[in-house]
Amino acid sequence: MSIHWRWNFNRKNPNFTPVCRQAGISRYNSLCTERSRSIETNHIFNVVSALKKLELIKKIQVCNGLDDIPDFKAIKSLERGIEWKIVFGNKIKSKREKIGGQWKFEHPEFQIAVHTIEPEINIVKLITDKEIEEHQEFFVKCAKDYRNLATKLINEFAEKYNVKIDPEYPMNTLRHTEKFGYKPVGQMNGWRYAFHGIHCGLTNNKTGQRIEIPLTYGLEFGQLDPYFFTGFIKSTKEYLPLPVEIYCDYAEGRRILEKMVEIGKFEYVNSNWPNEKGIVVTDREKVEVKVYNPDKEMEEESLRPTMYKRNGGDNAKLKTNANNKQRSWWKKLWS
Numbered sequence: 001m002s003i004h005w006r007w008n009f010n011r012k013n014p015n016f017t018p019v020c021r022q023a024g025i026s027r028y029n030s031l032c033t034e035r036s037r038s039i040e041t042n043h044i045f046n047v048v049s050a051l052k053k054l055e056l057i058k059k060i061q062v063c064n065g066l067d068d069i070p071d072f073k074a075i076k077s078l079e080r081g082i083e084w085k086i087v088f089g090n091k092i093k094s095k096r097e098k099i100g101g102q103w104k105f106e107h108p109e110f111q112i113a114v115h116t117i118e119p120e121i122n123i124v125k126l127i128t129d130k131e132i133e134e135h136q137e138f139f140v141k142c143a144k145d146y147r148n149l150a151t152k153l154i155n156e157f158a159e160k161y162n163v164k165i166d167p168e169y170p171m172n173t174l175r176h177t178e179k180f181g182y183k184p185v186g187q188m189n190g191w192r193y194a195f196h197g198i199h200c201g202l203t204n205n206k207t208g209q210r211i212e213i214p215l216t217y218g219l220e221f222g223q224l225d226p227y228f229f230t231g232f233i234k235s236t237k238e239y240l241p242l243p244v245e246i247y248c249d250y251a252e253g254r255r256i257l258e259k260m261v262e263i264g265k266f267e268y269v270n271s272n273w274p275n276e277k278g279i280v281v282t283d284r285e286k287v288e289v290k291v292y293n294p295d296k297e298m299e300e301e302s303l304r305p306t307m308y309k310r311n312g313g314d315n316a317k318l319k320t321n322a323n324n325k326q327r328s329w330w331k332k333l334w335s
Helices: 034-050 072-076 093-106 129-134 136-160 226-234 249-262 294-303 324-332
Strands: 004-008 015-019 057-063 082-088 110-114 120-125 185-188 191-196 199-204 210-214 266-270 277-281 306-311 314-319
Touching: 072 093, 082 093, 093 110, 093 120, 129 136, 129 249, 136 185, 136 199, 136 210, 136 226, 136 249, 136 277, 210 226, 226 249, 249 266, 249 277
Parallel strands: 057 082
Antiparallel strands: 004 015, 082 120, 110 120, 185 191, 191 199, 199 210, 266 277, 306 314
């Protein structure tokens, strides 16, 4: 199962908590405020409703006994474009989770969705390795377009709002806040933007094209999230009709990224966050990404000189490094 990371604000033991992103909806804690989390959730749900989705053909099978359960061969033979709903009768519904777990292990090339309430399992065949390899140049083009557009838009934003992008940690000046002279949600050169979590989402007002710019990979703005990458592909009119069907945005996006890494067309890159990596297109101008080291940063900060001034008889500290305020924002996440 693929993992997306969220921040855990446990002060005694700070860490990244893995969160499964099912169906492209991630309910993870924002790095910003409660308002940011609300905007993030609304923004992602708007993405879901606006994207052009290919319709799956529904197939329902009711199983009243274990003999009615599809076997290994039957599932393997399922064609793409079909959603097979297996409904468990009262006598065997307690077996649903165990059977679903077994199917997930046996069929990694399928999406096996075990309903947590209803007695059912939904099966969808995902994009195959063969399909990905046959269309690898298309996915390379999409990744390059994504990177180029993300870089162009974030620089246009910085120029419009007179924001200096920190080349090491962009979130120092690009995040859901009003302290740097821009609104967290607004308009920019024909695009609606919204800062949320560790991304800035943009939607073109005319074409509906959508892109999510990552903000935790230094100046590498081409990092590809499975769900956001397929959303970009399906909302880009120049790509339509798609040369290969994409039905399950996150699950198939994950398979695309993993296979493209395997064949060398994509590769891993460090994140600013320790112990986290992202995926980018291999054929690109390489950008160095600094990994935040809390111990080193705190040690360096302790060595910086501190001056004092008199103010009504009380001592007040004067920070001599303009970056201290920005660094402290990162330090708070680790304290």
